[in-house]
Amino acid sequence: MMATNHLFKYVLSLGDDSLIIAQRLSEWAYKAPYLEEDIALSNISLDMFGRANMFLEYAAVIKGNNSIADDLAFKRSEREFTNRLIYEQPNGDFAKTMARQFFLDAYNKLFLEQLINSADSQLSAIAQKSIKETNYHIRHSSSWILRLGDGTSASHMKVQSAINDIWTFTGELFEMTENEKEMEKKKIGVDYPGLKSNWDKIVNDIFKEATLSRPKDEHMKIGGRQGIHTEHLGHMLSDMQYLQRAYPDAKW
Amino acid sequence: MSNNYEDIFQEKVDEGNKIEPKDWMPEKYRSHLIRQISQHAHSEIIGMQPEGNWITRAPSLRAKMVLIAKVQDEAGHGLYLYSACETLGIARDELIQQLHKGNAKYSNIFNYPTLSWADIGAIGWLVDGAAIVNQQSLRGTSYGPYSRAMKRICKEESFHQRQGYEIMSKMANGTFEQQEMAQDALDRWWWPSIMMFGPHDSESSHLSNAVKWKIKRHSNDELRQLFVDRTVKQADLIGLSMPDPDLKWNPKKKHYDFGEINWDEFWEVINGNGFCNKERINNHVKSHEEGKWVRDAVLAYANKRKNGVIDD
Amino acid sequence: MTNKGMYPWEVFIQSKTGAHFQHAGCVHAVDKEMALQNARDLYTRRQEGTCIWVVKAEHIVSSNPEDAESFFDPANDKVYRYPTFFKVSKKAKDL
Secondary structure, X not given: OHHHHHHHHHHHHHHHHHHHXXXXXXXXXXXXXXXXXXHHHHHHHHHHHHHHHXXXXXXXXXXXXXXXXXXXXXXXXXXXXXXXXXXXXXXXXXXXXXXXXXXXXXXXXXXXXXXXOOOOHHHHHHHHHHHHHHHHHHHHHHHHHHXXXXXXXXXXXXXXXXXXXXXXXXXXXXXXXXXXXXXXXXXXXXXXXXXXXXXXXXXXXXXXXXXXXXXXXXXXXOOHHHOOOOOHHHHHHHHXXXXXXXXXXXXX | OOOOHHHHHXXXXXXXXXXXXXXXXXHHHHHHHHHHHHHHHHHHHHOHHHHHOOOOOOOOHHHHHHHHHHHHXXXXXXXXXXXHHHOXXXXXXXXXXXXXXXXXXXXXXXXXXXXXXXXXXXXHHHHHHHHHHHHHHHOOOOEHHHHHHHHHHHHHHHHHHHHHHHHHHHHHOOOHHHHHHHHHHHHHHHHHHHHOOOOOHHHOOOHHHHHHOOOOOOOXXXXXXXXXXXXXXXXXXXXXXOOOOOOEEEOOOOEEEOOOOOXXXXXXXXXXXXXXXXXXXHHHHHHHHHOHHHHHHHHHHHHHHOOOOOOO | OOOOOOEEEEEEEEOOOOOOEEXXXXXEEOOHHHXXXXXXXXXXXXXXXXXXXXXXXXXXXXXXXXXXXXXXXXXXXXXXXXXXXXXXXXXXXXX
């Protein structure tokens, strides 16, 4: 059914976004600047895996054929993943991770506040469950932008540089594919461009307080929803999917 | 009642009362505890590495989440223990320096590499299993903050062993390759796990004071025997076998007899020549140094604002 | 050597509305916002507490042990022997 396929694509993209950022955050285990932050980052990673699981389980149900969330996570190839490019960027140093996380947390808060009103009850329920933790996420990452931006001159430089580098991937958050436009018309999906002005406000306010500059708008990189990824995704998948690919008959 | 501080202290210990941070304590009691608690804390933190090694490659979403939670628990346990240790008048920074310089040790077991996913099962089942035996015993330790930390840790530990055993069980009942992988992991982790209980009682230099002061409530050999007895039965249940030809049920003693531990290997690893000793410490040093600019920024930001920090 | 600027904060958790606040343990932090975040991450991982209090450890006032003799400094009402509590001359080494 065409409609089912549209919905499947939509839900899958949300699952992919959550999955890829969760995987990136999990790479920080035992490497954080101090123990308390190690725990904080893994909490956020766990929240995002939980969210990915909810979206992917729903996508699997829509797909049918006894499909499960793990099939979608571990058996699709690079060109079949539909996450936006910002999620798959390497963690880099703590500044780079926090800059990315701040942009995403602000975005996800606004996104979920809209998704709660989805005509699709399952998506609405997932948004409901995710909002509380997202409020914590934005509090955590915006605190870090403040501390790093208005900390030492070294931290200021690092976080400004991180912001400048990742800026080119932020535009894609506000793009809509044809499918997403369809979903929005049906009141199932969210109006992504509509989130931008509130996102700008959150970002600009924190930047001001953190004495950071907003980069000039530049050419934005897009392609994730079409499966056109940066070279980073392939490496992530070969690591993540290794066991399931190496032992296709095994159950874990 | 004696006026002698030492007598009053010993009386408290003998009666099973807890010693709290502000109580008088022999200097040797204090230094013994600092050594023991900090090494316990370091073990939790270093232990994050061999397991953290497989987080990105965990073979299912559920397995991945469970493993992340487990590794996170270890960070948390390290924190509880560093905090308990600090009540004795030493700062976390200094404890970390001791670890980095090699002046403080951590449990040998974490100097072994995790070579396959089955190792994650083996660690949860055997290493956490051994740790649980030890930690349950330590809930009765005489020093209040240590005892309370151990109770909290024990509560959180139960899911760790179950996680590991579940992995091993699934694999032991899975494909031929999974069974081989599981048996191979058990073969490599069994002996190091029983070495976790330390030298034989007859060889342990710290033992007598530790017992007198009720820091240690059961002997190394006692705890080791308990662990062996429990674990052999668990292995039987899932069809795996222990790599010990001398392992045999002793109907008279009602315990398992087992073979002699390779003490050469034990001392080699303790003395820094294990497979991963250097790597574990280097990783810890690296993360600590790479994080310095972040900690500096945190401090600078707070100083600019005096947010809740009152001038001393 | 001390943690530059990182202080111990004692954490108290109220597990559900109306319940008593219970001492859970300690976190290191440099200010109250960080102390709250760290406390939330470390001590409410298994179940959500409804409320968290954090208090800088040095602000807790404790009674002395019950025994007749004061074994330690009788004027010391600090909870722990944290080295950061003691002011020392900058010239003092190896402390």
